[in-house]
Amino acid sequence: METIELRGCLEDELIEICKENGLKRFRASQLFQWVQQKTVRTWEEMKNIGDRDRQILRSRLSLYPLGKVREQRSEDGTRKYLFRLNDGETIECVLMDYERTRSRDRHTVCVSTQVGCAVGCAFCATGLQGLQRNLSVGEIAGQVLDITHYVRQEDPDFQVTNIVFMGMGEPLLNYDQVLKAIQLLNHEQGQNIGMRRMTISTCGVVPRIIQLAKDNPQVGLAVSLHTAQDEVRNDLIPMNRRYPLDQLMAACREYTHVTRRRITFEVALTTENARREEAEALARLLNGQFGHVNLIPVNPVVGTGMERPNPEQIKRFAQVLEDAGISVSSREERGADIDAACGQLRRLWEGEL
Numbered sequence: 001m002e003t004i005e006l007r008g009c010l011e012d013e014l015i016e017i018c019k020e021n022g023l024k025r026f027r028a029s030q031l032f033q034w035v036q037q038k039t040v041r042t043w044e045e046m047k048n049i050g051d052r053d054r055q056i057l058r059s060r061l062s063l064y065p066l067g068k069v070r071e072q073r074s075e076d077g078t079r080k081y082l083f084r085l086n087d088g089e090t091i092e093c094v095l096m097d098y099e100r101t102r103s104r105d106r107h108t109v110c111v112s113t114q115v116g117c118a119v120g121c122a123f124c125a126t127g128l129q130g131l132q133r134n135l136s137v138g139e140i141a142g143q144v145l146d147i148t149h150y151v152r153q154e155d156p157d158f159q160v161t162n163i164v165f166m167g168m169g170e171p172l173l174n175y176d177q178v179l180k181a182i183q184l185l186n187h188e189q190g191q192n193i194g195m196r197r198m199t200i201s202t203c204g205v206v207p208r209i210i211q212l213a214k215d216n217p218q219v220g221l222a223v224s225l226h227t228a229q230d231e232v233r234n235d236l237i238p239m240n241r242r243y244p245l246d247q248l249m250a251a252c253r254e255y256t257h258v259t260r261r262r263i264t265f266e267v268a269l270t271t272e273n274a275r276r277e278e279a280e281a282l283a284r285l286l287n288g289q290f291g292h293v294n295l296i297p298v299n300p301v302v303g304t305g306m307e308r309p310n311p312e313q314i315k316r317f318a319q320v321l322e323d324a325g326i327s328v329s330s331r332e333e334r335g336a337d338i339d340a341a342c343g344q345l346r347r348l349w350e351g352e353l
């Protein structure tokens with residue numbers, strides 16, 4: 001009989017499996033808490049589950065913790081992990097600003113949702129690799145569980161508080177798995193991370209943005225916008241050819257209408273686009289949107305030819321938006337010394353860079 005991935009199961013699903021196998025209901029709760037709350041990585045660690053029941057459960061459920069291939073620590077406290085999946089593929093996952101935010105109790109993890117990515121954005125190291133496959137629910141949630149496991153070895157009270165689905169892959173192209181992973185990570189007997197502390201970042205998969213507003217209006221949405229011009233965006237984000245800016249803006253308006261939640265519009269700034277005319281076009285495009293612009297000066301990525309603008313250029317760009325009444329901030333570069341641009345660590349490891 002084929003086994004089911006334990007770390008991808010909701011408590012209700014474990015209750016069903018226990019019932020089918022003649023086990024008491026409380027076993028499901030124990031199992032769920034061991035895996036989702038205490039982040040154990042082996043069956044042997046589940047001390048209150050007896051040998052007989054454990055054998056039965058092992059015949060139905062598989063437990064695949066992610067193998068830590070490499071961990072890099074940045075001077076700013078960012079930790080970047082390269083994890084190996086059960087089939088040998090690798091993914092990246094980043095714990096942002098850990099050292100600096102230690103006292104503030106805000107620990108954000110940037111999670112991957114696919115191995116590689118089919119979208120192929122021009123500025124993105126992951127996009128250069130193409131899509132290998134979607135991640136399963138257990139592999140998505142497992143990144144948070146395993147980072148928690150590793151950090152707790154040094155800091156037993158460590159708890160992830162915020163999640164951004166902004167790592168490798170386009171989350172809305174692995175929609176069902178991402179939504180279920182969110183449900184798991186939100187579960188009060190598990191990591192208990194508030195829905196409003198989780199944010200999905202998309203390059204603009206229009207039908208899924210509208211669907212997300214209905215399926216989970218609590219979770220946050222960030223849109224990788226980058227430019228207000230279709231012809232430029234077509235080259236930067238090939239998905240724009242399918243869902244151009246007028247469709248994307250209409251979907252964003254519908255999203256905010258249904259959810260009453262503000263959207264974060266991400267704009268990666270390079271020496272190419274950090275110009276006054278670009279900022280003015282952006283201000284016109286976002287006129288009337290319930291949103292906030294997050295400017296992200298890019299980390300240079302080998303193979304893309306992109307360069308980071310200087311602080312003065314960034315300031316001038318932000319000022320144009322502010323003058324137009326648009327809320328704007330500039331995200332600090334994190335982990336620049338550890339290749340924290342998405343996909344870079346994996347490519348380094350595999351000898352592509």
Ligand code: SF4
Pocket residue numbers: 117118119120121124125126127128167168169170203342
């Ligand atoms: S930026 Fe995101 S959507 Fe674009 S190629 Fe990279 S991982 Fe894919």
